[in-house]
Amino acid sequence: MHxxxxxxxxxxxxxxxxxxxxxxxxxxxxxxxxxxxxxxxxEVQQANISxxxxxxxxxxxxxxxxxxxxxxxxxxxxxxxxxVALDLRPDSETYCQWFGIELDPGNGKAxxxxxxxxxxxxxxxxxxxxxxxxxxxxxxxxxxxxxYDDPAFGIEWPLPVSSVADKDxxxxxxxxxxxxxxxxxx
Numbered sequence: 001m002h003x004x005x006x007x008x009x010x011x012x013x014x015x016x017x018x019x020x021x022x023x024x025x026x027x028x029x030x031x032x033x034x035x036x037x038x039x040x041x042x043e044v045q046q047a048n049i050s051x052x053x054x055x056x057x058x059x060x061x062x063x064x065x066x067x068x069x070x071x072x073x074x075x076x077x078x079x080x081x082x083x084v085a086l087d088l089r090p091d092s093e094t095y096c097q098w099f100g101i102e103l104d105p106g107n108g109k110a111x112x113x114x115x116x117x118x119x120x121x122x123x124x125x126x127x128x129x130x131x132x133x134x135x136x137x138x139x140x141x142x143x144x145x146x147x148y149d150d151p152a153f154g155i156e157w158p159l160p161v162s163s164v165a166d167k168d169x170x171x172x173x174x175x176x177x178x179x180x181x182x183x184x185x186x
Contacts, residue, residue: 001028003038003112008099009092011085011117012040014073016108027108029075030133040112042071042135050130052079052123056162060120061086061155062145069115070136079128080104081121082158086146089116096176098155103130120148122157147171
């Protein structure tokens, strides 16, 4: 595995190293020791799969806050997605900035999203399937989010949006400066 830094503090791309032969290929997608050697502390507590019927579907932007913050490793295993990490850590040098990358089975990449960053994606193909590893179990009491189209962030989604959950549309406008002034997160 290769670990590639992004513009967002702590957000990394994981590129697979494949071994190919006439049967196909093999790649290790997670190794706790390799992640630790790359400076990423991550112990899997939960794994989820998201299936998405239609191109243009947006899921997110979601995160968990204290006392149950979570890191995620996100990989698209069928179809293609535009995956987005959004830094909502007020003490981060990249606060209120986002990073997006296309993930699909052919490019062999995953995105590591640290605690305090919201996550979402848009499907770029019908029947896209996304596999997540999390280092914390889902805690509905600490689940938070921001709107995918909040002007505070200006996320540039590659396609027109075809579907979003009602709860993801209901998040109020986010004020990056007000959070900094209060000294508290989402």
